[in-house]
Amino acid sequence: MTMTMTAEMEQLKAAHRATWAAGDYAAVADAFVLDVGATAVAHAAIEPGTAVLDVAAGSGNAAIPAALAGARVTGLDLVPDLLAAGAERARRAGVEIDWVEGDAEALPFPGERFDTVLSVLGVQFAPRHELTASELVRVTRPGGTIVLACWTPSGFIGQLFKTMSPHLPKPPAGASAPPLWGDKDHVRALLAGTGVEACVRDAHGALPRRIPGRVRRLHGRPLRPGAQGARPARRSGPLGGAASRARRAVRARERERRGLPRPLGVPAHAGTQAELRMRSRELVIDAAHVGLPEIAHGGYVAGILTAALGVDSSRVRLRRPVPSGRLLRVERPDAGGVELHDGADLLADGVEADVLLHVPDAVDPGEALAAARRFPGMAHHPFPGCLCCGPEHPRGLRVFPGPVSGRGIVAAHWVPPGRHAADGGALPPELVCAALDCPQLWALMVHAPATTSDRVVTTVLETRLERPVTAGEPHVVIGWPIGRDGRRWLAGAAIFGPDGALCAAGRQTAAVVGGWGVPLGRDHWETPPVAAA
Numbered sequence: 015m016t017m018t019m020t021a022e023m024e025q026l027k028a029a030h031r032a033t034w035a036a037g038d039y040a041a042v043a044d045a046f047v048l049d050v051g052a053t054a055v056a057h058a059a060i061e062p063g064t065a066v067l068d069v070a071a072g073s074g075n076a077a078i079p080a081a082l083a084g085a086r087v088t089g090l091d092l093v094p095d096l097l098a099a100g101a102e103r104a105r106r107a108g109v110e111i112d113w114v115e116g117d118a119e120a121l122p123f124p125g126e127r128f129d130t131v132l133s134v135l136g137v138q139f140a141p142r143h144e145l146t147a148s149e150l151v152r153v154t155r156p157g158g159t160i161v162l163a164c165w166t167p168s169g170f171i172g173q174l175f176k177t178m179s180p181h182l183p184k185p186p187a188g189a190s191a192p193p194l195w196g197d198k199d200h201v202r203a204l205l206a207g208t209g210v211e212a213c214v215r216d217a218h219g220a221l222p223r224r225i226p227g228r229v230r231r232l233h234g235r236p237l238r239p240g241a242q243g244a245r246p247a248r249r250s251g252p253l254g255g256a257a258s259r260a261r262r263a264v265r266a267r268e269r270e271r272r273g274l275p276r277p278l279g280v281p282a283h284a285g286t287q288a289e290l291r292m293r294s295r296e297l298v299i300d301a302a303h304v305g306l307p308e309i310a311h312g313g314y315v316a317g318i319l320t321a322a323l324g325v326d327s328s329r330v331r332l333r334r335p336v337p338s339g340r341l342l343r344v345e346r347p348d349a350g351g352v353e354l355h356d357g358a359d360l361l362a363d364g365v366e367a368d369v370l371l372h373v374p375d376a377v378d379p380g381e382a383l384a385a386a387r388r389f390p391g392m393a394h395h396p397f398p399g400c401l402c403c404g405p406e407h408p409r410g411l412r413v414f415p416g417p418v419s420g421r422g423i424v425a426a427h428w429v430p431p432g433r434h435a436a437d438g439g440a441l442p443p444e445l446v447c448a449a450l451d452c453p454q455l456w457a458l459m460v461h462a463p464a465t466t467s468d469r470v471v472t473t474v475l476e477t478r479l480e481r482p483v484t485a486g487e488p489h490v491v492i493g494w495p496i497g498r499d500g501r502r503w504l505a506g507a508a509i510f511g512p513d514g515a516l517c518a519a520g521r522q523t524a525a526v527v528g529g530w531g532v533p534l535g536r537d538h539w540e541t542p543p544v545a546a547a
């Protein structure tokens with residue numbers, strides 16, 4: 015489709031180019047909307063090898079996770095500086111993306127070129143909505159998928175537009191306001207008659223808890239009275255409930271699509287340490303449940319908080335090392351969240367969250383057995399007393415992941431020891447989460463460059479529990495590196511049951527820290543994770 019651009023429209027595009035190139039949008043995206051890109055990619059359920067276009071890609075917020083999922087990705091944006099920032103981030107993440115300067119209203123690609131077209135908080139800024147919509151449809155192959163995430167008129171950004179618009183120059187004829195793309199009826203009208211089946215839903219997000227100082231200074235005062243810039247309003251009440259229901263519906267659809275059974279659900283059932291202690295809201299983590307000496311195992315802590323939430327899919331942030339053998343407190347500040355405290359210190363917090371990730375194929379039990387025999391931790395283990403993977407832990411889970419020939423993953427053949435079983439033989443969620451944690455770190459340790467001196471600590475654990483993990487039965491555990499993004503390494507892990515069905519999957523973010531932490535590069539494995547006293 016061609017259309018003559020008016021001089022006014024040309025001026026508007028030039029102004030857009032200058033606006034998006036001003037300041038450091040890439041840093042803003044990293045701080046505030048990183049999750050939106052990953053969530054859009056998860057919704058697109060991208061298969062490795064498929065052709066993906068990220069329109070108005072900016073610094074690659076959606077393009078990079080799509081490439082990490084194995085797609086062949088093209089990122090298009092109006093602003094060359096942002097494409098350069100994206101290329102640098104892609105290089106650091108270890109993925110290749112084709113970066114193209116262009117306009118969403120006149121995509122420089124032949125028709126039906128892409129399997130999946132994404133745009134995260136992007137196409138809505140192109141002024142001619144009908145033209146943009148028809149371009150998105152034109153370049154998507156029949157049967158393909160278009161996933162868009164847009165700011166809504168009623169949300170914070172939509173309201174900001176509303177406040178500012180009387181003070182801005184009048185837009186040229188034919189231009190529409192960006193938040194309209196967040197209006198369901200508007201989107202349905204744009205796609206009417208194109209043959210695209212529109213599925214439009216609301217999503218709610220919260221600002222990160224710690225608003226970077228830079229943004230606070232920009233406003234000169236806390237973002238809302240009394241907030242001190244650190245704790246934005248929590249999800250609670252009907253809004254929190256609606257967001258939670260919306261997430262459950264998405265997960266239910268995904269399960270249906272993949273032919274999975276109903277979720278296991280994790281009521282904090284009898285037998286879990288979480289439930290017993292949650293009644294008193296106090297908790298002592300036993301010395302047996304450690305990763306490093308006297309420090310509770312991160313996956314175990316994530317599982318305790320997941321059980322306390324009573325959900326099957328969670329995101330837990332580990333803020334400080336959690337000591338074992340001390341009286342800790344579990345708090346439910348609202349229906350949507352849970353926190354772990356040691357006195358006045360917040361150690362960890364968790365929320366119910368979508369955890370949609372691309373799980374690589376499992377290996378067969380024979381290969382898993384062979385891989386476990388290659389477990390590098392038998393020769394050099396940074397924490398041999400670890401609950402999950404420590405060969406010297408007398409009552410450990412004994413998950414020993416080793417490299418799999420010809421594939422960039424680690425795997426273990428694993429029979430969960432009977433002593434860990436709760437009612438009905440199933441492992442409690444805290445032990446399933448623990449079993450997912452270490453294979454992720456070993457995947458990074460095995461696949462990171464041998465010479466890297468990076469040391470990491472796990473900061474975020476996302477977990478999805480699908481089916482029971484049963485003590486005494488043979489399981490396969492795999493771990494895979496997802497990539498590196500600045501000072502964070504990402505990895506995933508999954509547990510498959512005796513019938514090959516997925517029981518649980520997770521992803522972790524491990525932050526590079528100075529001086530201590532798990533040494534990733536093989537050349538540094540023999541140095542202990544904590545400096546000797």
Ligand SMILES: C[S@@+](CC[C@H](N)C(=O)[O-])C[C@H]1O[C@@H](n2cnc3c(N)ncnc32)[C@H](O)[C@@H]1O
Pocket residue numbers: 030034043047051069070071072073074075076090091092093096116117118119133134135136137139140141
């Ligand atoms: C809010 S940013 C989103 C960037 C990225 N998708 C993300 O999630 O961080 C909006 C992006 O739209 C791009 N953009 C605005 N108008 C555009 C147009 N007409 N064609 C292509 N990109 C455009 C801007 O350059 C900017 O990168």
